Amino acid sequence: MDELPVDQVRTLLAVIDGGTFDAAAAALHVTPSAVSQRVKALEQRTGRVLLMRTKPVRATESGEVVLRFARQLARLERDARAELGMAQGLGPVRLPIAVNADSLATWFLPALTRVPQDPPVCFELHREDEGHATELLRDGRVMAAVTSQPEAVAGCTVRKLGLARYLPVASPGFADRHLQGRVDRDLRVAPVVVFDRRDLIQDRFVRMLTADEGAGASEVRHYVPTSEGFCDAAVAGLGWAMVPEAQAEPLVEQGRLVVIAPGRKLDVPLYWQQWKLDSPALSTVASVIAQAAAGALH
Incomplete structure (x- = not known):
């Protein structure tokens, strides 16, 4: 499997957390079309269907693997910023x-x-x-x-x-x-x-x-x-x-x-x-x- 682009991984996480492509677009400050394109590109890169287009959107078994990686990546980034003294605004x-x-x-x-x-x-x-x-x-x-x-x-x-x-x-x-x-x-x-x-x-x-x-x-x-x-x-x-x-x-x-x-x-x-x-x-x-x-x- 090719390297997973961070922006696409984060977009997948935003879709799951928001429940819809529109909610993810609002959270990421991009258009719903851009969200859809990123998710589709990530699915093509992995060769797997990652999302079930239901309401709300749900992850497939393969999607859950990528989501776990996305959440771990977000946690590591937050901890790194905190250790570098960049915690302001992180909550x-x-x-x-x-x-x-x-x-x-x-x-x-x-x-x-x-x-x-x-x-x-x-x-x-x-x-x-x-x-x-x-x-x-x-x-x-x-x-x-x-x-x-x-x-x-x-x-x-x-x-x-x-x-x-x-x-x-x-x-x-x-x-x-x-x-x-x-x-x-x-x-x-x-x-x-x-x-x-x-x-x-x-x-x-x-x-x-x-x-x-x-x-x-x-x-x-x-x-x-x-x-x-x-x-x-x-x-x-x-x-x-x-x-x-x-x-x-x-x-x-x-x-x-x-x-x-x-x-x-x-x-x-x-x-x-x-x-x-x-x-x-x-x-x-x-x-x-x-x-x-x-x-x-x-």
């Missing part, structure tokens, strides 16, 4: 990060408060399931992610953060109504609280408890897509749930929840993946997150 450093809801609700946000703010750093957090956060890394929408995937995304580094522990809990009233027999059998039919349709933790726990790969939680499912609301739903008695240890233990001590399978738990390994960039701000955040995870995770 604060912006770091898009993907993180799962349970980490957000427990240890992640307090960690961000420890990041030095000289120069100012703006966090753009994308709430994404830990099993799917790498998708945002692949298409360049985030620079780093908390993920359960140990395999590094192309162009990224990976380090293990620790184990996020989940406890099987329910309200005392729910346990009295639905879990008075064998727990491994009852959990297959008792109502269950699930975060969203990507949340498989409750099903995984039932399979682990029963040693049956075909087992799963009940089809009577309440979907509650916020970490705090999820926990509140269990306290309210809507169903049993796998709740992060940090959220569950205080409620168990207060008697608002009970552990329905004492001694049993589910640990989810978490990893930090980030772009392979010599970015001071990203390196600082990575160090702070690793330190916080060491104290919060198993």
